Amino acid sequence: MRKLLFQGLVRSPLTEPRPFADDAELIALAAKLDSTARQRLGRSLSLREVDAGSCNGCELEIHALSNAFHDLERFGLKFVASPRHADVLFVTGPVTKNMREALERTYQAMPSPKWVVAVGDCALDGGMFAGSYAVMGGVSTVLPVDLHIKGCPPRPQALLAGLLALIEAPRANINQHTAQVGP
Amino acid sequence: MQSIPTLADIVGAGRKVANHGPYPRAEVDANVWQRVTNQLAASQWTLSGLWGDAAAVHMALLDEPAAKMGVVSLACPDGRFPSVAQQHPPAIRLERTIRDLFGLEPENAPDPRPWLDHGRWGVRHPLGTKTMDVEAEPYTFLSAEGESLHQIAVGPVHASIIEPGHFRFHANGEAVVRLEARFGYAHKGVEALMRGADLEHAAKLAGRVCGDSTVAYTVAFARAAEAALGVDVPSRAHWLRALMAELERLANHLGDIGAICNDASFALMQAHCAVLRERVLRASDICFGHRLMRDCVVPGGVALNLKDENIPVLRELLAEIGRRFPALVELYDNTASLQDRTVATGILKPALAQQYGAGGYVGRASGRSFDARRAFPYPPYDRLTFEVPVLQEGDVNARVWIRIHEVKQSMMLIEQILGGLPNGTLRATIPSGAGEGLAIIEGFRGDVLAWLRLDVDGRVARCHLRDPSWFQWPLLESAIEGNIVADFPLCNKSFNCAYSGCDL
Numbered sequence: 001m002r003k004l005l006f007q008g009l010v011r012s013p014l015t016e017p018r019p020f021a022d023d024a025e026l027i028a029l030a031a032k033l034d035s036t037a038r039q040r041l042g043r044s045l046s047l048r049e050v051d052a053g054s055c056n057g058c059e060l061e062i063h064a065l066s067n068a069f070h071d072l073e074r075f076g077l078k079f080v081a082s083p084r085h086a087d088v089l090f091v092t093g094p095v096t097k098n099m100r101e102a103l104e105r106t107y108q109a110m111p112s113p114k115w116v117v118a119v120g121d122c123a124l125d126g127g128m129f130a131g132s133y134a135v136m137g138g139v140s141t142v143l144p145v146d147l148h149i150k151g152c153p154p155r156p157q158a159l160l161a162g163l164l165a166l167i168e169a170p171r172a173n174i175n176q177h178t179a180q181v182g183p
Numbered sequence: 184m185q186s187i188p189t190l191a192d193i194v195g196a197g198r199k200v201a202n203h204g205p206y207p208r209a210e211v212d213a214n215v216w217q218r219v220t221n222q223l224a225a226s227q228w229t230l231s232g233l234w235g236d237a238a239a240v241h242m243a244l245l246d247e248p249a250a251k252m253g254v255v256s257l258a259c260p261d262g263r264f265p266s267v268a269q270q271h272p273p274a275i276r277l278e279r280t281i282r283d284l285f286g287l288e289p290e291n292a293p294d295p296r297p298w299l300d301h302g303r304w305g306v307r308h309p310l311g312t313k314t315m316d317v318e319a320e321p322y323t324f325l326s327a328e329g330e331s332l333h334q335i336a337v338g339p340v341h342a343s344i345i346e347p348g349h350f351r352f353h354a355n356g357e358a359v360v361r362l363e364a365r366f367g368y369a370h371k372g373v374e375a376l377m378r379g380a381d382l383e384h385a386a387k388l389a390g391r392v393c394g395d396s397t398v399a400y401t402v403a404f405a406r407a408a409e410a411a412l413g414v415d416v417p418s419r420a421h422w423l424r425a426l427m428a429e430l431e432r433l434a435n436h437l438g439d440i441g442a443i444c445n446d447a448s449f450a451l452m453q454a455h456c457a458v459l460r461e462r463v464l465r466a467s468d469i470c471f472g473h474r475l476m477r478d479c480v481v482p483g484g485v486a487l488n489l490k491d492e493n494i495p496v497l498r499e500l501l502a503e504i505g506r507r508f509p510a511l512v513e514l515y516d517n518t519a520s521l522q523d524r525t526v527a528t529g530i531l532k533p534a535l536a537q538q539y540g541a542g543g544y545v546g547r548a549s550g551r552s553f554d555a556r557r558a559f560p561y562p563p564y565d566r567l568t569f570e571v572p573v574l575q576e577g578d579v580n581a582r583v584w585i586r587i588h589e590v591k592q593s594m595m596l597i598e599q600i601l602g603g604l605p606n607g608t609l610r611a612t613i614p615s616g617a618g619e620g621l622a623i624i625e626g627f628r629g630d631v632l633a634w635l636r637l638d639v640d641g642r643v644a645r646c647h648l649r650d651p652s653w654f655q656w657p658l659l660e661s662a663i664e665g666n667i668v669a670d671f672p673l674c675n676k677s678f679n680c681a682y683s684g685c686d687l
Contacts, residue, residue, distance in 0.1 A: 001451070001514055001517075001518065003510070004451065004455070004510060004511075004514060005451070014458060049344045050340055050347075051344075051345070051346050051347050051369070052347070053347065053368065053369040053370070053371055053683070053686075054346075054369070054394070054683065055369075055391045055392060055393060055394040055397075055683045056346055056393060056394035056395055056681070056682070056683050057391070057394025057395070057397070057475055057477070058394070059344050059345065059346065059394070060394060060395060060438075060475065061474070062344055063344060063438075063457075064457075064460075064461060064464070066457070067454075067457035067458060067460070067461050068454060068457065068458050068461075069458070069461050079343075079344060081342035081343070082342070083340075093369070094371060096368060096369060096370055096371055097301075097303040097304055097305070098299075098301045098303055098367050098368045098369075098370055099339065099347055099368045099369070100303070101303075102339050102340050102347065102368070103340075105340075106340050127391075128376075128387060128388055128391050129371045129372070129373075129376065129391075131376070132371055132372035132373075132375060132376055133304050133305070133306050133309045133372050133375060134304055134309075134370050134371050134372035134375075135371055135372065152391075152477065153394070153475070155474065
C-alpha cells in the first residue's frame with residue numbers, strides 16, 4: 001500500500017482541465033442564478049441524485065465524475081446522501097409512474113433555493129420510453145427543470161460543463177470559449 | 184420405476200413449433216407442464232426463464248450437464264396456468280410479473296402479491312386484457328416475529344448514486360433477521376413498447392434495458408432475431424461483438440472491484456480501479472464512438488467497424504491494465520482490515536446457487552460453473568481459449584476473486600480477438616418475415632436470455648428479455664441473513680444485481 005501511495009505523490013495527476021460550455025441553455029441558466037443565491041451558496045454546491053427509472057447508464061457516467069480524471073470535488077461540487085443537504089437535484093430517467101412520488105418527496109425535502117437538473121435524453125421527454133403506460137415522460141412533467149443535459153448517457157465532460165455553469169457568474173464569459181460540450 | 188425423462192423427451196411430448204430456432208419449442212398440455220415443474224423441483228433442470236404471452240405462458244429450460252436448452256409453452260385459454268413456483272421458488276417473482284403484465288393467474292401460487300405493478304400505471308394487465316381506473320393498494324411485506332425485532336426501510340431513493348429499489352430489513356439489534364426487496368420502481372414498460380416495433384427500433388430498446396450491459400443485451404436481442412430469420416452473420420461482426428462484450432465485462436468488473444472495496448471504506452482501491460475503468464471506457468469510445476458502446480451491435484451484425492489504426496489503442500489499454508492491476512490485486516489480498524470485511528461475509532450456499540440457476544460471478548463464487556460462452560459456445564467463443572473460474576466459498580471475497588480472475592480472462596480474450604480478427608463485411612441483410620428465436624449469451628453479470636417472435640412483416644410480435652439478476656436478487660436475501668445491517672451495502676455491491684434490467 002505504501003508503494004501505491006508513494007507513486008501517487010510522484011506521478012503527475014490524471015486530472016484534466018475543466019470543460020467550457022458554449023451552450024445557450026447553459027448560459028441562460030447561469031444568468032438565472034441571482035446574486036443573492038450566489039452569495040449564500042458561494043462557489044460550492046451540494047448535489048443529490050435521484051434515479052427516476054433510468055437504465056443505469058446515466059448513473060455510470062455520474063459516477064465517472066468522481067474519478068481521478070474528472071475530480072468533481074475540486075470545483076466545490078459534491079454529492080450528498082440526503083436531499084436536506086442538497087442545493088441541486090440531479091434526476092435521470094423518464095420518470096416512471098412508480099418513482100413519481102419518491103421523486104416529488106425528495107424535491108420537497110430540499111431547502112430553498114434549489115435547482116433541478118434533468119440528466120440524459122429520457123429525462124427530457126421520456127426518450128425511447130415516451131408514450132409508455134408506465135412513464136410520465138420527462139422530469140418537467142413532475143418538477144420545474146432548470147437545466148437539461150442531453151446525451152444517452154451524457155459524457156462526464158458534458159455533465160461537468162453543465163454543473164460548472166450552475167456555480168459560475170454570468171460574467172464568467174462562458175460564451176467566449178469555443179470548446180464543445182458533449183454529448 | 185419411471186426413468187428420468189430428457190429435455191428432448193419432454194419437448195418431444197408436445198407439439199413442436201416450426202420456425203423456432205436454434206433451440207426447440209413445444210406446445211405442451213398441463214400434464215407435461217406439471218412433469219417439467221417436477222423436474223425443476225427435483226433439480227434435474229434449471230429454470231432459465233418464465234414469461235407470459237397472449238393467452239399462453241412459456242418456460243425456458245436448461246439441462247446443464249447435457250448443455251441443452253428448450254422452451255415449453257402452455258396455452259391458457261381460461262387465463263390460468265399451474266404455478267411452477269408452488270414447487271420451485273425461483274419462479275415466484277416471474278409468475279408475479281406474468282400476473283401483473285398479462286393478468287394470467289398462476290394457480291396455487293405461493294405469493295399472491297403484485298410485483299412490478301404498484302397500482303400507479305392507471306391500467307392493470309397492460310399486456311393482456313386491460314382494466315383501467317386502478318388505485319394503489321398497500322403492500323404487505325413478509326413478517327418476522329420475535330422479541331426486540333425492529334424494521335428498517337431503505338429506498339427507493341438511496342443515499343448513494345444507485346438505481347431505485349426498496350429494501351425492508353427486520354433486524355435484531357445489528358443482525359439482519361430477514362431482508363425482503365421490493366422492486367418495479369424502474370419499470371418502463373419495455374415489453375409493451377417492443378410490440379409492433381421494427382427490428383432496428385426494438386434493438387435500440389433492448390440496448391436501453393440495462394445500461395451497464397448494453398452490449399450484452401443488444402447481442403442477445405440480435406442473436407434471437409438472427410435465429411428467428413435464419414440470418415448468417417459475417418464472421419468479422421461476430422468477433423467485433425465479442426470484443427465489445429469483453430470490453431464491457433472488463434469495465435464493469437474493474438468498477439465493481441473498486442466499488443466493493445469502497446463499501447468496506449477502502450477508498451484507495453476505488454480510486455485506482457475507477458481510473459482503469461475510465462481507461463476502458465475511453466478506449467471503447469475511440470474504437471466504437473460511444474463509451475458504453477450503445478447501439479453498436481445491430482441485428483445482422485455490427486453498426487460500425489474497428490479501424491486498424493485503433494488496434495494499438497486497445498493493445499495499449501491491455502498493457503496499462505497489465506501494468507497497474509497486479510499491484511491492486513496484491514493490495515486487496517494483503518490488506519487485513521479489508522479482508523476482515525469481505526471474508527466469510529454474505530455467504531451464498533452452493534445448493535441455493537444451483538437451485539436458482541444463478542449465473543455470473545454470483546453463481547461461480549458459489550460453485551456453479553455455468554457460463555453461456557462455454558455451455559453454448561456462440562461464435563467466436565467456439566474458437567477462443569478461456570477459463571471459467573469457479574470458487575466454492577460463496578462469500579463477498581469469493582465474488583471479488585471471481586471478478587479478478589475474469590478481468591484476466593477478458594484481457595486474454597481481447598488479445599486473442601485482436602490477433603485473430605477476420606476481415607470482411609460487418610452486417611448481413613435482414614430479410615423480412617415471421618419466425619421465433621431464442622438466444623442465451625454471457626453478459627458481465629451472467630447469462631442474458633432473449634426470446635423473440637416476429638410477425639410476417641418482420642415486426643416484433645412479442646419480445647422477452649430475461650436479466651441474469653432474476654435468479655440472483657432472491658439469493659441476496661439469503662446471503663445477508665445473520666450478517667449485520669452495516670454489511671448490507673458490501674453484500675449488495677458484491678452481487679451488483681440489475682434493477683432496471685429486471686424491472687424492464
